[in-house]
Amino acid sequence: MPIPPYVAHLRTMVGRELLWMPGVTAVVLRPAVDGSGEEVLLIRRTDNGEWTPITGIIDPGEDPHVTAEREALEEASVVIAVDRLVWVSAEPPVTHANGDLAQYLNHTFRCRWVSGDAAPGDDEATAAAWFRLDELPPMRGHFLDRIACAVENPRDVRLGP
Template structure:
C-alpha cells in the first residue's frame, strides 16, 4: 500500500516573534547625553520603548524620548541594531539632538539627567553603555547581540 497522504498533522515550527524597540541617544552641544533612571528596575538607560505598529522608527524615537523625558528631539541617524537573544527584542538606536522642551519625570522614569560619557560607562549596564558609546563614536551602525547583561557578539 502506497501512502501519499497522511491524516496525521506534522507540526510546523512556529515563526519566531520579535518585539521591536527604539531608543534615542540624545546628545547636547556640550557632549552630555540624556538618560533616565527607569521606574520599574532602577537602571540608567537612554530613553526608549516599544515601537507601535503604526509608526516609523524615527517617529517612535521622538515619541518615546518626549514621553519619558519631556525633551523634543531631531533624529539624526541610526547608530545600532541590538538583539536581546533570550527575550527576542530587537532595539533600533538612533543618535538625536535636543530641539526643545524641558526635563520632566514620567511614570516610566524616576530621574532624567544629562550625563557625561564617563558617567554613563560607570552607571549603565554594559548592554546600554555600549549603545551610547556606539552612537557617540561610530559613523556606521553597529549590529550586536546580548544576553541582557553582556554583549555576546559584535558586528560592524
C-alpha cells in the same frame, strides 16, 4: 512599565510565551553646558531603578525614528531630532518581572536635543537628567555600548552584537 495596548491584546492570546518586539534606543546628545564636549540624556526607570537612555516599543505602523521622538517626549519631556540610525541588533530573550518573555529587535538612533527641560514625563521614569559622557552613572553594558556607538557615529550602521 506600562504594556502597550496591542501587546496586552497579544498576551491574551499567547500568554507569557516569547514575543518578538521591535524597539528603539534614542541616544540623545547635546553640547555640555560648560562647553566641554557632549552630554547624554538618561532616565531612571521606575521598574528597576536603573539609569538608561530613552527606550521604547515601536507601535504598529509607526516608523522607528518616530518612536524615538515620541518616547523622548513621553519619558523625559524633551523634544529631539533623530540624526541617524547607528546600530541594529537582536537582543537576547528577556523575562520581565511579570513573567512575560520577550525578545527585542533594537534600533539605536543618534539623536540631538531640540528643546525642553529634562524631567520625568510619565510613570516610566522617576528621574531624567543630562550626564557628561565621562561621568555616566552605573548602567548595563549594552546601554553603555549603545551610547558609545552613537557618540562614535560610525559611517555605516553597526549590524548585530
